[in-house]
Amino acid sequence: MFKEERDRSQFEWSMLGDLKEGRPNLGPMTHVAVYRLMQYTLRDVLIREFGVEKADRAFFEAGKLAGQAYYKNVLTQKKDLNEFFADIQRTMKELNIGIFRVESTDLENGSFVVVVEEDLDCSGIPFCSEQICTYDEGFIAGLLLEYSGKDYNVKEVDCWGSGARVCRFTVIPK
């Protein structure tokens, strides 16, 4: 299930387990630092083993898979784009993932600019002149793939890592 060799995704939402049963005392929440501990140690090992490009690719694809699963299992309002964005905003706030905001939409070309403040991945990290929210890029691409059936180029153009105070993503259809 978790450790089988595979050439296509076997991820299922149920793999996250029954948190009520499994953590009756500690509950479903943990410290953001713990999440980042896994994120950055994993990144470190992946870069060492496979190089930056492949590590980034792995984070993007994992984020995309997560975005697709999040769409299916968390979001409920999907009637139109505005409702969909509002639902992302609401659920990301409720789950303390980040403050999702739409900055602009170009419906004619199907492109958007969205920002995430207080992002789970990067807000508060040291300045490094890098945009490091590759997982978020994949996550947004996964959400939009499930919503529209289309592949999107999601690019982080501002990041806490590069000195900004919000993570800004341009979203353009492929």
Added chain:
Amino acid sequence: MIPVEEALLDSITAAFHQLRTGKVPPPIVIPDDLPDNELRQLITYVNRFLSEFTPFAEAMEHVARGDLETRGLLGRMPVVQSLKALQSNLKHLTYKTQQIAGGDLEQKVDFMGDFSTAFNQMTQQLKDSYQELERRNEFIRKVFGRYTSNEVVEALLDAPDGLKLGGEKREVTILMSDLRGFTALAERLEATEVVSLLNHYLSAMVEVIQRNGGTIDEIIGDAILVLFGAPVAMENDAQRAVLCALGMQKAMGGVNEQNLQRSWPAIEMGIALHTGEVVVGNIGSVKRSKYGVVGRTINTTARIESFTVGGQIIVSPTLIRGASQGLILGDEVEVHAKGMKEPLRCRQLLGYEDHPELGLGEQMACTTLAEPVPVQYVLLTGKHFNEQMEPATFVALSHRQAVLEARSPVPVYSNLLLRLEAETGEGEVPELYAKVIRPFDESGNRHLIHFTSVPPGVRARLNRLVGPNQ
């Protein structure tokens, strides 16, 4: 000690002076021979600051003007990042406002301090107001939608000022219709048949009324009271009322065709049209009220309507003036009413020039009978009538009218109960009802009467007397 060239210090001072006075200073030129010391380092930092601050200052100016599409800002200065955050928030608020303007009142803004609270309160307020408006609109649709056309309901919703439920005086055209002889007819039919016949007839009439933008104020049994000009006044209220009345009479042909197919008797309707001032508003108690009208105009319309016979439309002088040109009018009908010094000189309405398809035509002429048919009649006055029957004869006859020759003059517009002589084998004396339309000739004793209620047995006998083509 570092040797300092005053000119370099002056250029640094000048750069900051320019900044303070709102100008954009150029980078400070570093002489090639300046040693790599603290002074070179200082000027390098000042130049870096200038290169980051200049676009920041320009962007600030753009944002202050409301132009959020400024070019990308570089640098790590917190003030630059704060501006980017402000720019991002403003863009997001623009997006949110656009969504609200598009009708999505579920939009919320988070984590923007007092602004979030104010914005979300505003959205909630808008949502509450919208829901309240929807409730009111629903109320209007419920109150009026069943009885008036979609156009009138939409006009009401578009112009809330035009609806003063508290009551107001306004000029309206009233259409009042009633089936002739329906009470007598209803007594001969089963209760379920009466209801079916009425529903069938009313459905046809309501369809015509709504098509012409009338508002049905009351349906009492077989009588219909329709308003043109309330709750919403339109330019052509009188013309629409005329077209509606003609359309209703025309639709009676279809109603009677179906009645015939169901073995129900044919029915006839009289219509009155009158224009005048009424009080309109929500009338009733707190528990039960309805939009309605009161006033002398209503009573006058009812009075005019009582003068109609089946298939006839009588219009008042004020309606004729209001409908302007194009009315095709028939005989004058003098309507006397309580409180009126002079009779109201009404006219029979036969059609409308622009709508020849709605013309009612003249009543069929009566055939002179070879042998007069003896009858007895009595005048009906209100709910009581004189039981003393008077002898008379039918000297001419059609399916709907007759020429009655009496021994003495019979008042015009009076209602008559007529009895034919029973034929051999007939158990009951055959009775029918009629209204006196006008004197038939100069003799004073001959009157044109219009049948208002003819039982099936009597109808068969009249058919035999008249023949199939009359």
